[in-house]
Amino acid sequence: MAQQEYEKYYVPDQSPWPIVGAVALFLIAFGAGNFVVEQTKGESGSGGWILTAGLVTLIFMLVGWFRHQIHESMAGMYSAQLGRSYRQGMAWFIFSEVMFFAAFFGALFYARVIAVPWLDGAGNNAMTGEILWPSFEAIWPLVQTPGGIETTAMPWTGLPLYNTIILMISSVTCHYAHVALEKNDRKKLKMWLGLTIVLGCIFLFLQVEEYIHAYTEMNLTLQSGIYGNTFFLLTGFHGMHVTLGTIILIVLFFRILKGHFTPENHFAFQAGSWYWHFVDVVWVMLFFFVYIL
Amino acid sequence: MSTAAEELHHDDHHHHAPSGIKRWLYTTNHKDIGTLYLWFAFIMFLVGGAMAMVIRAELFQPGLQIVEPNFFNQMTTVHGLIMVFGAVMPAFTGLANWLVPMMIGAPDMALPRMNNWSFWILPGAFTILLASLFMEGGGPAFGWTFYAPLSTTYSNDTTALFVFSVHIMGISSIMGAINVIVTIFNMRAPGMTWMKMPLFVWTWLITAFLLIAVMPVLAGAVTMVLTDKFFGTSFFDAAGGGDPVMFQHIFWFFGHPEVYIMILPAFGIISAIIPTFSRKKLFGYASMVYATTSIALLSFIVWAHHMFTTGMPVAAELFFMFATMLISVPTGVKVFNWVATMWRGSLSFEVPMLFALAFIVLFTIGGLSGLMLAIVPVDFQYHDTYFVVAHFHYVLVTGAIFSIMAAVYYWLPKWTGKMFDITLAKWHFWCSLISVNVLFFPMHFVGLAGMPRRIPDYALQFADFNQWISIGGFAFGLSQLIFLALLIKACRKQGEPVTDQVWEGAEGLEWELPSPAPYHTFETPPVIK
Ligand code: HEM
Ligand SMILES: [Cu+2]
Numbered sequence: 001m002a003q004q005e006y007e008k009y010y011v012p013d014q015s016p017w018p019i020v021g022a023v024a025l026f027l028i029a030f031g032a033g034n035f036v037v038e039q040t041k042g043e044s045g046s047g048g049w050i051l052t053a054g055l056v057t058l059i060f061m062l063v064g065w066f067r068h069q070i071h072e073s074m075a076g077m078y079s080a081q082l083g084r085s086y087r088q089g090m091a092w093f094i095f096s097e098v099m100f101f102a103a104f105f106g107a108l109f110y111a112r113v114i115a116v117p118w119l120d121g122a123g124n125n126a127m128t129g130e131i132l133w134p135s136f137e138a139i140w141p142l143v144q145t146p147g148g149i150e151t152t153a154m155p156w157t158g159l160p161l162y163n164t165i166i167l168m169i170s171s172v173t174c175h176y177a178h179v180a181l182e183k184n185d186r187k188k189l190k191m192w193l194g195l196t197i198v199l200g201c202i203f204l205f206l207q208v209e210e211y212i213h214a215y216t217e218m219n220l221t222l223q224s225g226i227y228g229n230t231f232f233l234l235t236g237f238h239g240m241h242v243t244l245g246t247i248i249l250i251v252l253f254f255r256i257l258k259g260h261f262t263p264e265n266h267f268a269f270q271a272g273s274w275y276w277h278f279v280d281v282v283w284v285m286l287f288f289f290v291y292i293l
Numbered sequence: 294m295s296t297a298a299e300e301l302h303h304d305d306h307h308h309h310a311p312s313g314i315k316r317w318l319y320t321t322n323h324k325d326i327g328t329l330y331l332w333f334a335f336i337m338f339l340v341g342g343a344m345a346m347v348i349r350a351e352l353f354q355p356g357l358q359i360v361e362p363n364f365f366n367q368m369t370t371v372h373g374l375i376m377v378f379g380a381v382m383p384a385f386t387g388l389a390n391w392l393v394p395m396m397i398g399a400p401d402m403a404l405p406r407m408n409n410w411s412f413w414i415l416p417g418a419f420t421i422l423l424a425s426l427f428m429e430g431g432g433p434a435f436g437w438t439f440y441a442p443l444s445t446t447y448s449n450d451t452t453a454l455f456v457f458s459v460h461i462m463g464i465s466s467i468m469g470a471i472n473v474i475v476t477i478f479n480m481r482a483p484g485m486t487w488m489k490m491p492l493f494v495w496t497w498l499i500t501a502f503l504l505i506a507v508m509p510v511l512a513g514a515v516t517m518v519l520t521d522k523f524f525g526t527s528f529f530d531a532a533g534g535g536d537p538v539m540f541q542h543i544f545w546f547f548g549h550p551e552v553y554i555m556i557l558p559a560f561g562i563i564s565a566i567i568p569t570f571s572r573k574k575l576f577g578y579a580s581m582v583y584a585t586t587s588i589a590l591l592s593f594i595v596w597a598h599h600m601f602t603t604g605m606p607v608a609a610e611l612f613f614m615f616a617t618m619l620i621s622v623p624t625g626v627k628v629f630n631w632v633a634t635m636w637r638g639s640l641s642f643e644v645p646m647l648f649a650l651a652f653i654v655l656f657t658i659g660g661l662s663g664l665m666l667a668i669v670p671v672d673f674q675y676h677d678t679y680f681v682v683a684h685f686h687y688v689l690v691t692g693a694i695f696s697i698m699a700a701v702y703y704w705l706p707k708w709t710g711k712m713f714d715i716t717l718a719k720w721h722f723w724c725s726l727i728s729v730n731v732l733f734f735p736m737h738f739v740g741l742a743g744m745p746r747r748i749p750d751y752a753l754q755f756a757d758f759n760q761w762i763s764i765g766g767f768a769f770g771l772s773q774l775i776f777l778a779l780l781i782k783a784c785r786k787q788g789e790p791v792t793d794q795v796w797e798g799a800e801g802l803e804w805e806l807p808s809p810a811p812y813h814t815f816e817t818p819p820v821i822k
Pocket of ligand 2: 548599
């Protein structure tokens with residue numbers, strides 16, 4: 001590593017944005033904490049308003065912070081070292097997201113492999129089954145819970161399969177967009193990135209369709225016992241991540257229209273595409289463990 | 294680089310410490326942020342301590358004396374949450390902020406603005422948690438471990454606030470950890486190779502990895518509690534095919550690495566202090582690094598030692614028993630190395646050294662009681678008794694917290710440029726040392742005799758011991774006010790000026806800087822020998 005690089009140690013200037021973000025998170029947490037209770041109790045209160053205020057503040061903060069950051073970056077103020085810091089930071093952030101999903105996958109595996117069989121008397125738990133729920137039968141997907149809730153399993157064919165194909169293609173198009181950026185082929189860059197965004201939107205649309213189908217025709221809801229719980233929490237959190245990823249890609253798209261990014265300097269693009277690949281990989285895992293198996 | 298950029302860039306190196314409230318709100322300076330973290334942690338330590346005083350006042354005599362049982366439970370719960378997430382963890386993050394850049398020859402943390410954000414979301418999170426105590430139904434009362442169904446079926450509505458405040462604490466820890474890890478990977482001065490890094494940096498690197506790996510799992514756990522309680526899911530409800538035991542698995546998968554998050558940086562601190570006051574190099578530097586790494590890796594496969602009595606196949610009990618006992622090996626390596634460092638050294642007993650020595654002895658007691666708890670048939674008797682309370686207070690109070698105090702005394706002169714009030718410091722040390730043992734040692738005995746933890750009342754035969762414990766508790770609480778006085782004096786820059794090296798035997802980059810350390814540490818990279 002050249003000495004040169006280190007000589008321009010760059011320490012970012014003070015910034016008001018983090019403190020705005022802190023206020024936003026406070027309002028979101030406090031608002032959401034009240035809102036959840038008000039919603040489930042059917043009471044009226046200010047939780048929803050506080051939550052909305054927090055979300056608006058958060059968006060305001062994100063826009064402001066990123067604008068500031070982009071301005072500094074375009075002015076060439078950032079060193080190669082800072083660029084590496086950003087990349088590594090993003091990589092660790094994605095690792096933390098992996099662990100977040102791991103918690104829910106862990107719940108899925110535990111329920112399937114351990115909890116549900118035990119309820120039916122597996123291992124040395126014969127009496128658990130006999131005494132508590134003698135008529136309960138352990139199957140997966142758990143379409144009838146010990147408590148008697150009935151539901152149907154979501155097949156992997158149809159919408160989920162289309163969605164898998166769509167998302168996998170979008171990973172490829174996202175990659176081509178990156179290649180085009182590195183070759184400085186702006187036309188192709190816009191085309192591939194635009195295509196990725198369109199595929200992301202189609203995915204989200206079909207996901208909503210699937211949810212509507214599950215709720216209205218299949219009696220598969222968030223309250224349908226452990227199968228519905230894991231199904232909706234895993235696909236739901238994944239869907240939120242796809243939404244966020246799509247928004248990131250849209251922002252990138254507009255920045256590209258404005259002529260941002262060079263073949264050498266495009267951290268934001270790289271971070272966005274990493275994120276997109278990450279949500280795709282999660283989906284493949286999901287498709288395999290939630291739908292097929 | 295364009296000229297405009299050069300101007301901007303140039304400007305940047307000349308901004309001086311801004312003053313007033315904006316300095317603290319907008320700061321991107323690792324020292325300012327470190328100070329904020331440390332003061333926040335200390336305030337939380339006093340708040341959580343006040344709750345401990347309520348607990349000990351109630352337990353001074355058998356029978357319900359002062360508070361309602363439900364309020365008592367809120368006190369134990371919030372005391373635990375505050376001490377873990379509000380005191381110990383932010384204090385270590387504060388130390389990392391102050392020290393890591395100075396120790397590796399960096400100008401600042403790698404991501405200074407995120408650094409500011411990760412601090413300033415903490416006060417909000419704890420405001421929410423503390424505010425819930427005053428709301429309808431009161432605050433969380435299910436223990437810091439929030440086992441389902443206590444936290445789902447049987448909890449009150451403020452559980453939602455608890456969940457979201459834990460989310461924010463988690464976001465803060467993850468961002469703090471990302472910052473530390475990236476700083477260490479990317480900001481080391483040329484020549485600062487991995488095996489030249491001070492152990493505090495090494496231990497924090499590994500702590501940061503643990504944090505990023507397990508805080509998201511905690512987020513997952515609280516999220517499932519939220520949906521179980523409010524949205525009709527049944528992750529932890531057998532009627533829906535879930536399992537309350539699953540909660541414990543998920544929680545302790547986070548929880549056990551979490552206890553190492555609270556002790557690894559302490560190992561780093563002790564490994565810095567002992568050589569200084571022994572005037573010798575640390576014995577077995579490389580083995581310390583490997584021991585730290587193996588403790589961290591093993592900490593992922595021992596979680597169910599907290600669940601021996603909850604129900605597991607025998608094979609699993611045995612596996613977790615042996616895996617847990619395996620951790621004692623690298624821990625033993627560390628204690629051995631500290632003692633070997635002192636062997637034939639020319640020891641002197643300045644205040645940081647006193648705390649470090651107390652740490653070695655008392656932390657080892659905690660480690661040994663942990664070993665007892667790791668034995669399955671024995672734990673069947675000890676589980677959920679005061680013996681467990683004794684164990685984790687030895688490792689956390691005389692372990693983690695004593696190490697934090699040792700660190701503050703060790704580096705404070707470097708931060709302020711002035712020596713702290715040594716008389717007060719010695720009073721603080723001896724009062725704390727004696728009272729902490731009066732407080733926690735008898736807990737072993739009442740625990741072995743069968744006194745359960747987390748209850749506001751107890752059988753008559755435990756009365757005498759509990760009185761001693763409470764007296765020790767009040768004395769320990771009061772002793773911390775000495776520390777408060779000392780810190781206030783230090784922050785007002787009273788005291789004798791110190792040299793750059795401060796302590797005769799101190800080695801490392803931070804001791805080559807002027808005292809007090811300049812606002813911007815290294816404008817150009819230092820040369821590492
Ligand atoms: C030699 C190392 C250690 C061993 C073998 C060990 C073993 C154990 C075991 C078996 C338990 C469960 C006891 C029960 O609930 O029945 C336990 C509890 C606990 N340990 Fe350790 N431990 C060790 C070190 C530590 C360290 C270094 C810390 C923190 C700095 C720590 C913090 C805790 C805490 C907080 C609990 C109680 C959690 C709760 O139930 O609220 N331990 N330990
Ligand atoms: Cu443990």
